[in-house]
Amino acid sequence: MGNSEQTEIIFDDIGPEIVFRVYDPKLNFRGVAVLDNLNLGLAKGGIRMTGSVTEVEVSRLARAMSYKNAMAGLPFGGGKSGIMVDPKGMSAAKKKAIIDSFAKMLRPIVPKYYIAGPDINTTEREMMWFADSHGDWESVTGKPSNYVSKKGGKTRRGLPHELGSTGFGVALSAKVALEHLEMKLAGAEVTIAGYGNVGVFAHKFLQEWGAKIVAVSDSSGTIYDRSGLSHEKLLKAKTKTGSVLNYPSTATSKKLSRDVIYELSADVMIPAAGPDVINSANIDRIKAQIIVEGANIPMREEFEKQLHRKNVLIIPDFIANAGGVISSYAEYMGYDGKKMFKLVESKIVPNVKEMLGSVGKGSTTPRETAIKIAKKRILAGKAPFKK
Numbered sequence: 001m002g003n004s005e006q007t008e009i010i011f012d013d014i015g016p017e018i019v020f021r022v023y024d025p026k027l028n029f030r031g032v033a034v035l036d037n038l039n040l041g042l043a044k045g046g047i048r049m050t051g052s053v054t055e056v057e058v059s060r061l062a063r064a065m066s067y068k069n070a071m072a073g074l075p076f077g078g079g080k081s082g083i084m085v086d087p088k089g090m091s092a093a094k095k096k097a098i099i100d101s102f103a104k105m106l107r108p109i110v111p112k113y114y115i116a117g118p119d120i121n122t123t124e125r126e127m128m129w130f131a132d133s134h135g136d137w138e139s140v141t142g143k144p145s146n147y148v149s150k151k152g153g154k155t156r157r158g159l160p161h162e163l164g165s166t167g168f169g170v171a172l173s174a175k176v177a178l179e180h181l182e183m184k185l186a187g188a189e190v191t192i193a194g195y196g197n198v199g200v201f202a203h204k205f206l207q208e209w210g211a212k213i214v215a216v217s218d219s220s221g222t223i224y225d226r227s228g229l230s231h232e233k234l235l236k237a238k239t240k241t242g243s244v245l246n247y248p249s250t251a252t253s254k255k256l257s258r259d260v261i262y263e264l265s266a267d268v269m270i271p272a273a274g275p276d277v278i279n280s281a282n283i284d285r286i287k288a289q290i291i292v293e294g295a296n297i298p299m300r301e302e303f304e305k306q307l308h309r310k311n312v313l314i315i316p317d318f319i320a321n322a323g324g325v326i327s328s329y330a331e332y333m334g335y336d337g338k339k340m341f342k343l344v345e346s347k348i349v350p351n352v353k354e355m356l357g358s359v360g361k362g363s364t365t366p367r368e369t370a371i372k373i374a375k376k377r378i379l380a381g382k383a384p385f386k387k
């Protein structure tokens, strides 16, 4: 959201309300936490740890979290944080020292105003380090399930994103979108670009509900089978060999190049890898009828508009991939995995329906419609922390 050429944080009628900069002179790294808006509750959003992350990027992601949390109907505001270090090739001990330091430096605002979570290069392990070093189990979500708190005599467990909440929400979004277009889920042809946490679980649930996953890609290429790819066999191939291309071959399976997946005909396409995968190079060859954005910003808004004009139905990222943050809320509330999955369903399904019900046939895209709904909720929030 916003423009990638943006060089400074934009302050507007929503926020950001707090920009909290930190620097550790001993470990020589900088970090930032941006709390975009607190009207609906504590700011919630993950910690991104990359060499390229900037304050502007963190502020844009924090705004996206404000919209995502408001749209999901959670009592959370939007926030995000960044550690400006590339952890690639770094020892676990060094990474831990950085996370430990970041957690301590954020104590003035965490968990009073901000609760952290996982994002790029931070997983359940880093969340556990963060909570240990910070000293408060509630400072962060996305912790391992065997990481337990017994505070006040109540047992609470971590709920890692690795349980598949995001892929589940993406699959539910696809289901609602198909119903909206009066298309059948049973036998619907689905392509999934990216086979990590989001792609794997989207495959699992859609297959269980009767859809046919005809193509899946990862960084090594695309595996295609008109008869449908088995989730169990594909996950085994990916886990064992690191590549979806090692799926056991069948009479109808084919190996294709990585980016051709975006040009295959399909009832539903799920981008679940990196940003900007649909771009000026392939926009004219997109044949899917529905695109469910599992990944964040898989295309720029101008391309969403172009596809909308061609009657492609797009479920925007901040609605479709909200399962992760809904799981964070479940962890915060002390729910177990079963209750978490129920909560994801009870939030995502009505939200996708509400957005689709308001889109209409005009030029306004689903994203613009959803932002309007989210903004209204944010601006009407009662700002519990300012009382």
Ligand code: NAD
Pocket: 161, 166, 193, 194, 195, 196, 197, 198, 199, 217, 218, 219, 220, 258, 272, 273, 274, 275, 294, 295, 296, 321, 322, 324
């Ligand atoms: P992941 O790291 O588990 O998996 C990414 C997958 O994409 C891997 O299979 C990788 O091989 C593949 N990939 C990398 N480059 C590719 C390329 N150029 N073409 C095709 N495949 C490629 O990541 P994830 O957690 O599944 O997240 C995927 C996306 O969803 C990201 O944009 C992330 O920000 C977003 N997201 C994830 C969550 C979550 O809970 N995991 C929540 C919200 C949003």
